[in-house]
Amino acid sequence: MNASPASARNDRGAVVAAAMSVLAENGLPGLSMRRIADELEVQVSALYWHFPNKQALLAAVSEQVVALGEDTSDAAADLAAIATSLRERLLAHRDGAELVSSSLALGLLELPSRTRLESTALAEGLDAASAAIAADTLVHYVIGSTFHEQQRTHASVVGAADASADLTPARVADSADEFAAGLAMVVAGIRSAAGSRAAR
Amino acid sequence: MNASPASARNDRGAVVAAAMSVLAENGLPGLSMRRIADELEVQVSALYWHFPNKQALLAAVSEQVVALGEDTSDAAADLAAIATSLRERLLAHRDGAELVSSSLALGLLELPSRTRLESTALAEGLDAASAAIAADTLVHYVIGSTFHEQQRTHASVVGAADASADLTPARVADSADEFAAGLAMVVAGIRSAAGSRAAR
């Protein structure tokens, strides 16, 4: 419909896509404005037409990382399932947990999973205040453990992490089990908060 | 005892102390090798005689932050008390949670509180594997929520954080209550893991 001018320029989406590819190749420490600009074959200053600063750009990338897929079918309203799928989306991107953690802390990112966790907690019988706290607690657990896990694997690539680098293949394999075990404890604690009300 | 030469030079401790004062004044983003060197009235390159790189220096600072005080008297062997005192030490230093989080993730820091949490969990009847997971879960909760809290106060200073900057004085005051409420849930979950064993 729009008469597209001879040479198409970049839009926000293209910048975010370029940033995601730089992130995948170089990790968060290597995600510089200059490298993103190189990826787009553009001057660094061009990026500042699309985003006011680097943090805003990172927030847009974070949004992509934590976006829920199709909300339609399997909206599995289960605390553990929601937390586990958040973990999986963070693990799907290099340094995903650290990236999301900082956008979140700066107040630049809404976490769809958090909303789902809160309403699920409400449905399980928590009062409003407790449901909010339960959602935050789960989010902190997921981001904290995933951040730690991603940094540990990165450290082992670098070869750092002296004594405590217990990264035998077997141990890597069951990091998911450790996550699930800790998650089960947190969920049990949340359920006990529901039980202490005069539910059912 | 030692014949101290005319002009005393710096040692590791002096470098760490300078770093802590720069951290207090400028926060983690402002904690650069150059500023630390300025504080000591020394060239930047001098710092590399004491520490191989910046991360190692930050790890030494982190160690100071999380060090337990006198281990003698009130070694209150209570999960919530240990977690709360860890939170307080992190809050006592600007950007303390973020600093410790990264040193920890890089495997450059031992967390004394974690050891205490693990043995306390054991004493409460958890098996070895569960006690380790319980300790990690608590550490993730404490660091995650404290990190978030410290970033939020910093964001409010900067004036960023648009809509969700719910930082009324009252709300700041009860962030400790929110922490305690989430902590209670996690601890309850850990206790339920102890109960599921054939304890007592």
Add this chain to the structure above:
DNA sequence: ACCTGAACACCGTTCAAGT
């Protein structure tokens, strides 16, 4: 044992100017 001085290869951000 501890530091200087200078260099290298980077950063994020701004701004006038172009098309």
Add this chain to the structure above:
DNA sequence: ACCTGAACACCGTTCAAGT
């Protein structure tokens, strides 16, 4: 509407050399 080119004020790290 989107980009260039150049500049500003920074970074962490290395290394030969000094005392």
